[in-house]
Amino acid sequence: MDVEQRISNLLKLGKLRSTSVRKLVLKEFLEAGTTAISSYEIEKKFEDLDRITLYRTLKTFEEVGIIHQAVDVSGRSKYAICSEDCSTHQHEDHHAHFYCKKCEKTVCLDNVKIPRPNLPADFQLEDSQLVLSGVCGACR
Amino acid sequence: MDVEQRISNLLKLGKLRSTSVRKLVLKEFLEAGTTAISSYEIEKKFEDLDRITLYRTLKTFEEVGIIHQAVDVSGRSKYAICSEDCSTHQHEDHHAHFYCKKCEKTVCLDNVKIPRPNLPADFQLEDSQLVLSGVCGACR
DNA sequence: TTTGCAAATGCAACATTGTTACACTTTACA
């Protein structure tokens, strides 16, 4: 299936209207693959793309399960395309993320599952994120 | 040992000059205990405390191993007092942090160690953070 | 105890990140 077709499908699945901004942004995520990208990176790449619309687009994509957020040590939030299993208000990306201190890229480690920790009894666990950092293979 | 004495000791250990801002801020962290606090919270509590000096103070405390950063799902960084084992440029707080979605507090779970994940061979792991979220005991 | 100087502070200026309100435009579908 070609990219345009995938974009169209994903938007339909999320019950989202097909607009030029959404198609543009979604294409970026599909091309980025397991690399998580920040609002800033997209903004710089497309100079005439409105910043506010972009924030809203990311938020919308996240809500409907098209992209998921990766907590970043640097503080800025980054997003990556979701696995097939994600849907509206139900994310299933329970994998770790790796932040490279050299190239500053964040990548999804789809095969590194987050272990379920033993919490004190009175805590009700809903989400967990495992944020790893160091130097990535490409940078060594 | 009383608080003033502990403050004085910690600053000496970090080879830091004893200034009014540092004593004030450090007192906050000692009182907060395992609760991580944000720059904003301190700023609001002490209206005439200079924002920039506060940021620099937090950075310095972190560098010398007095406080450690807790990655927060909300994006803003929070800090908590370090365990005894931390020293300049060498943090030893390898514990998870819990963010309560109701009270928005972040607490150190000193007893929840971060499991060492199995990474692809070419990744060089240096740090790891386990960020848990849900509802804390007090809020249930 | 005084004094010199490095360290720390306070202020200005700036950048990034994000949110809300509101008028305008576009999309989807009846």
Place this chain on the structure above:
DNA sequence: TGTAAAGTGTAACAATGTTGCATTTGCAAA
């Protein structure tokens, strides 16, 4: 094809953080 809801662009604002620079302060040597 017309319409209503959804989406966009602009402005305004708030939070978060950094750097440069002049002034003040802590501290140790004299």
